[in-house]
Amino acid sequence: MTMPTPPQLDAAFAQVSAALDQLEGRKVDLLKEPWDTIEKAAIKLLGGAFNVQQPEHQVVALALATAFARRLHADHQAFWFPSREAAEGASLGFPEALIMLSPFGAVVDALSSARLARLDDVQKDIRTSLAQVKFGGGGGAPQRIGPEDYMRLFDPGFVQLVALDPVKAGQTWTTPPDRLAGEVRDAINRAQKLPPELKKQMEGQLVTALQRLEPGKPLIAQVARAPRVCEVVGLLFGTTTATGSAPEEFWTDVVMPFLFLGAPEKFPELEGQELEAAKQGIDPMLLFLDVVPYQHQSPEEEGLLNAFPGSSLGLPHEGFGAIQNLRLVKVGLDAVKEPLAKFDEQKTRASLALFAQAVKKQTGEVPLQGQEEARQMLDAAMVLLNDMKRVVESGKDVCVRRLTEAEAASDPALSLVRQALTAPRIILTS
Numbered sequence: 070m071t072m073p074t075p076p077q078l079d080a081a082f083a084q085v086s087a088a089l090d091q092l093e094g095r096k097v098d099l100l101k102e103p104w105d106t107i108e109k110a111a112i113k114l115l116g117g118a119f120n121v122q123q124p125e126h127q128v129v130a131l132a133l134a135t136a137f138a139r140r141l142h143a144d145h146q147a148f149w150f151p152s153r154e155a156a157e158g159a160s161l162g163f164p165e166a167l168i169m170l171s172p173f174g175a176v177v178d179a180l181s182s183a184r185l186a187r188l189d190d191v192q193k194d195i196r197t198s199l200a201q202v203k204f205g206g207g208g209g210a211p212q213r214i215g216p217e218d219y220m221r222l223f224d225p226g227f228v229q230l231v232a233l234d235p236v237k238a239g240q241t242w243t244t245p246p247d248r249l250a251g252e253v254r255d256a257i258n259r260a261q262k263l264p265p266e267l268k269k270q271m272e273g274q275l276v277t278a279l280q281r282l283e284p285g286k287p288l289i290a291q292v293a294r295a296p297r298v299c300e301v302v303g304l305l306f307g308t309t310t311a312t313g314s315a316p317e318e319f320w321t322d323v324v325m326p327f328l329f330l331g332a333p334e335k336f337p338e339l340e341g342q343e344l345e346a347a348k349q350g351i352d353p354m355l356l357f358l359d360v361v362p363y364q365h366q367s368p369e370e371e372g373l374l375n376a377f378p379g380s381s382l383g384l385p386h387e388g389f390g391a392i393q394n395l396r397l398v399k400v401g402l403d404a405v406k407e408p409l410a411k412f413d414e415q416k417t418r419a420s421l422a423l424f425a426q427a428v429k430k431q432t433g434e435v436p437l438q439g440q441e442e443a444r445q446m447l448d449a450a451m452v453l454l455n456d457m458k459r460v461v462e463s464g465k466d467v468c469v470r471r472l473t474e475a476e477a478a479s480d481p482a483l484s485l486v487r488q489a490l491t492a493p494r495i496i497l498t499s
Contacts (some may be wrong), residue, residue, distance in 0.1 A: 072142045074149060075159045078135040085132030088114055099136035100143075107133070108185035119180035130180060131157060134172035137188055141172075144192070145199060150216040152224050153471075154394045162219035166202040168195060169223055225396055225471040228374065229314040229480075230456070231304060232463040233385060233399075238307025242289035242299065242386050249288060249302055250279035256305075256489040263485050271482060275301070289388035296392045300470075303385070304397070305487050309465050312456035314477035315449065317374070323358065324450045325376045328408045328457075330357070331364030332416035336427050347432045352443035353425040361424065365408040373398065373469055376405055385468050396471040402461055409458045414451045421447070 074082075082099070089097040089110050097110055111129060120126050138161055141147035145163055147170075152160040157173040170191075179187040220226065241249065254276045257268050278298045282291050292299045315324070339347055343360050347353070372378040381401025389395055429435075460467055472480070 081131035082135040232465040241306040246279040246282040247284035259489040329363040332420040
């Protein structure tokens, strides 16, 4: 089985391999030679101690990470899968056990400690973990895990907007985890619509994660140790309303363009490639998003989701400054307030219908392709924009939350726990 490598890693591997060959005056085999031998050559190329902040050193690390990944593929059938949190844009997964590895991170750690042979220790640990799964006595053939499974579990490719009460969230983050664990457990038990098996699963995940942290110490002071726990628990206590979740690309390519397009009544004539695409039967909605000028000014700098400029981004709590891969980002609303205030779903749909008529006048009767898919995209975009309007008009802090597909799927269950946290507790007395 082949393992496609991200292009930037292939390029780094080729560049560094050629440089090492020239420097050593021989072929340096990055896939077979011992790591300590490769390290001696790499040090010459680095020109001194490894510094991950130097772009040239990053290229060397990427090349060695690619070599490490190829060795793991040869020995354990490892494969790349897209991961937005990995510095190299992808991570490694293994088909026989749920093990995620950033080869770049492993190489950076090894080079920073001036001991590239530590990669052998990493591989040994992986081999041990795989053997435990294979010979663990579970019975039956182990279920193989593919790249799509890893993306669903680990790649934070979904996005939602959250209205966050800064007071409640702040109080949560400054509370010790042992106190929060009891409140979360009680809320899970009070969530009547939550199935028993799901209650048990959520208690095992959330409550156990809180109990593993240092008691008596504020949760936010332990954010570097458990960033996802801090985010989720803060959201449990502080969220007042939220949008649905959708892939990031859907927000940037469909939802936000609909927002800034507004509901125009006049449209440009189709020309060139766009006219040809219309004659081929592309759905008018896709052309609408592509060729109609925005009625509202979008941010000059693309920023987050093409709607929130980089200068408007902030931390939901100053304590989150201790972590790098922040999935919860506070955003400024100047660019979206006016478009959302004027957003009207019916007017947007009517404008799109007018555009479709204008296209038809230019092309005549053309069988359309992908009508059902376009309809579903339009309906989903309108739901998200109505949600977004509600979130922005809540008067609370607005945050963009990144989450995995698996986390997005479990969000309805978290909403039930959130409702139980905020619902009044009725005590009957006789």
